[in-house]
Amino acid sequence: MRIDVVTIFPDYLRALDLSLVGKARTSGLLDLRVHDLRDWTTDRHRTVDDSPLGGGAGMVMRPDVWGQALDACAQPGAHLVVPTPSGRTFTQRTAEALSGEEQLVFACGRYEGIDARVAERHRAAGGRVSELSIGDYVLNGGEVATMVMVEAVARLLPGVIGNPESLVEESHGAAGLLEYPVYTRPPSWDGYDAPEVLLSGHHARIARWRRDEALRRTAARRPDMIKDLDAAALDKHDRAV
Numbered sequence: 587m588r589i590d591v592v593t594i595f596p597d598y599l600r601a602l603d604l605s606l607v608g609k610a611r612t613s614g615l616l617d618l619r620v621h622d623l624r625d626w627t628t629d630r631h632r633t634v635d636d637s638p639l640g641g642g643a644g645m646v647m648r649p650d651v652w653g654q655a656l657d658a659c660a661q662p663g664a665h666l667v668v669p670t671p672s673g674r675t676f677t678q679r680t681a682e683a684l685s686g687e688e689q690l691v692f693a694c695g696r697y698e699g700i701d702a703r704v705a706e707r708h709r710a711a712g713g714r715v716s717e718l719s720i721g722d723y724v725l726n727g728g729e730v731a732t733m734v735m736v737e738a739v740a741r742l743l744p745g746v747i748g749n750p751e752s753l754v755e756e757s758h759g760a761a762g763l764l765e766y767p768v769y770t771r772p773p774s775w776d777g778y779d780a781p782e783v784l785l786s787g788h789h790a791r792i793a794r795w796r797r798d799e800a801l802r803r804t805a806a807r808r809p810d811m812i813k814d815l816d817a818a819a820l821d822k823h824d825r826a827v
């Protein structure tokens with residue numbers, strides 16, 4: 587998969603050189619390219635914004651500069667992702683869908699946002715556009731949200747995570763639940779004991795305990811997820827939890 591990120595703060599994205607995404611890049615599983623939007627400006631001051639048509643506070647990012655940048659970066663069929671607080675909510679399902687794309691281009695907006703015609707033109711040219719929010723709060727720019735989404739997508743690419751099995755049980759995974767509490771050695775620490783069942787070696791009981799804890803945690807913290815659960819997926823015991 588190829589991911590392009592266009593931003594006026596390319597150094598912000600340096601964190602993507604590290605850890606899991608960094609390894610995916612060096613192994614060639616992920617072709618991640620970060621671009622400075624100002625490389626497509628033509629004036630001496632490298633201007634990327636202008637005052638909003640219709641008046642109002644703040645500045646809007648110019649369509650001409652963004653158009654040049656996207657023409658240079660987006661291959662035919664590229665999926666344009668615009669991080670914005672006014673977007674649809676980015677979820678694990680969104681990450682799964684995006685992980686199947688050939689190319690994602692993240693347009694990191696600043697100021698009051700990017701001129702709406704940039705997305706309009708990409709759609710008109712047959713490209714997909716997703717305006718996505720990572721939650722109900724406002725940031726100063728799209729860069730942090732882009733890093734969140736790039737990590738969530740990259741870890742789903744085949745070969746990036748060592749054990750793909752772990753993707754099934756994690757929160758918001760295939761089970762549709764939050765993950766159960768986890769423990770490691772020592773079994774007793776500072777007067778606190780790990781649940782006995784985890785030391786029993788009885789795999790069926792351990793699996794059942796984990797399922798119960800996932801159900802309890804989801805019901806307590808995210809009751810909205812319980813109602814979305816496929817009823818058939820809940821067995822008789824689950825319903826008793």
Ligand SMILES: COC(=O)c1ccnc(N)c1
Nearest residue numbers: 669670719720725727731
């Ligand atoms: C400028 O971008 C944002 O403020 C932003 C982007 C994505 N999700 C959000 N919740 C905010």
